[in-house]
Amino acid sequence: xxxxxxxxxxxxxxxxxxxxxxxxxxxxxxxxxxxxxxxxxxxxxxxxxxxxxxxxxxxxxxxxxxxxxxxxxxxxxxxxxxxxxxxxxxxxxxxxxxxxxxxxxxxxxxxxxxxxxxxxxxxxxxxxxxxxxxxxxxxxxxxxxxxxxxxxxxxxxxxxxxxxxxxxxxxxxxxxxxxxxxxxxxxxxxxxxxxxxxxxxxxxxxxxxxxxxxxxxxxxxxxxxxx
Ligand SMILES: [Zn+2]
Numbered sequence: 001x002x003x004x005x006x007x008x009x010x011x012x013x014x015x016x017x018x019x020x021x022x023x024x025x026x027x028x029x030x031x032x033x034x035x036x037x038x039x040x041x042x043x044x045x046x047x048x049x050x051x052x053x054x055x056x057x058x059x060x061x062x063x064x065x066x067x068x069x070x071x072x073x074x075x076x077x078x079x080x081x082x083x084x085x086x087x088x089x090x091x092x093x094x095x096x097x098x099x100x101x102x103x104x105x106x107x108x109x110x111x112x113x114x115x116x117x118x119x120x121x122x123x124x125x126x127x128x129x130x131x132x133x134x135x136x137x138x139x140x141x142x143x144x145x146x147x148x149x150x151x152x153x154x155x156x157x158x159x160x161x162x163x164x165x166x167x168x169x170x171x172x173x174x175x176x177x178x179x180x181x182x183x184x185x186x187x188x189x190x191x192x193x194x195x196x197x198x199x200x201x202x203x204x205x206x207x208x209x210x211x212x213x214x215x216x217x218x219x220x221x222x223x224x225x226x227x
Contacts, residue, residue, distance in 0.1 A: 003211050004161060004203055010044045013037055016066040017207055019163060020045055025137060026056040029074060030154065030163055031067045031207065035120050038073035052077040057128075059136070060084040061165025062151040063091025064098070064182070065117050067207060072122035083136065085143060086129035088150025094123030098148070099184040144196060146189025147178040153196060160202040167192050168220065170209030175223045190224075197224035 001009045003019070010018040013033050018041055021028040027050060029041060042052050055078040060068050063084065071092065075082055082092070090096035097114040100106060130136075130152070132143035142153040144167040153164040167189065169176045183189050196204075197220045204216035212219055 003205060003213070004159065007161070007205070008044070008048060009205070009211065010041055012044065013040050017205065017209075018044075019205060020048065022048065022050070023137070027054050028057045028059055029055055029078075029080070030059045031061055031165070032058060032069060032071035032074055034066045034069035035122070036070065038070040038077065041070065041074065042077070053079065055080040057081045057083055057136075059154060060088070060092060061153070061163065061167075061207060062148040063088035064148060064166065065121055067165065068092055068124075069121065072124040075124050081127045082124055083128045083130055084126045085141070085150030085152045086126075086131055087145065088148055089126040089129050091148065091150075092124060092126050094118075094121065101180045101183050101186065103181050142195065142199070144189075144192035146185045146187070146192045147183045149184060151192070153199075155199055157200065160200050161205075162196065162199060162201055162203070162216070163205040164196055164207070166207040167196060168204070168206060168223065170204075170206040170212065175219055177223070193220070194224045197221045 003009050006022045008020040016033045018033050019030040058080045084092050100110045130141045134141040140155045142155050144151050144153050147166045151167050153162050155162045166178050178189050201217040205211040
């Protein structure tokens with residue numbers, strides 16, 4: 001599906017949303033799904049008339065296994081420059097465990113979770129660690145921590161368009177905050193939703209669930225206000 005001109009949503013990947021950004025100056029894969037999904041991403045890209053070697057950059061919204069799972073395979077096939085927030089680079093590079101939320105038995109749960117990730121995840125070097133306010137062409141990096149320390153939203157002010165990863169979920173027609181179990185700091189995650197609500201936004205794309213194509217700011221503001 002072409003969300004807006006030049007931004008494609010790889011619908012056939014059911015578990016996490018991957019976007020392909022086709023601009024005159026660059027071709028970007030945004031997020032890398034779970035492990036084993038590179039083939040599906042390349043098929044979609046080839047359907048648009050591109051080859052893996054045409055990809056200039058891979059942008060990660062955050063360092064969760066269902067958003068970075070195929071990143072090493074994507075990078076190896078494309079030679080693309082890998083962009084992620086500096087606070088999540090240790091996750092992408094396999095140098096630090098994922099910190100989960102303060103739920104019962106969280107120490108045990110966290111150890112099991114990270115043990116599982118170590119078995120299936122192939123890390124990749126982050127070539128361009130970014131931070132809040134950095135520019136990627138016309139796009140701006142907005143740091144929205146709380147789900148992970150280095151969660152970011154990629155925002156295009158001119159097009160009033162944001163790709164927010166898991167900072168906001170869109171399920172069954174409802175916007176929601178990221179789940180407590182998988183968020184290292186829920187208070188920070190709520191503050192990040194307010195930060196997104198302050199953006200001038202028409203279109204909002206999520207890591208899970210379909211994009212909002214109209215008047216996204218109003219919906220995000222309602223979420224931030226608890227309505
Ligand atoms: Zn996530």
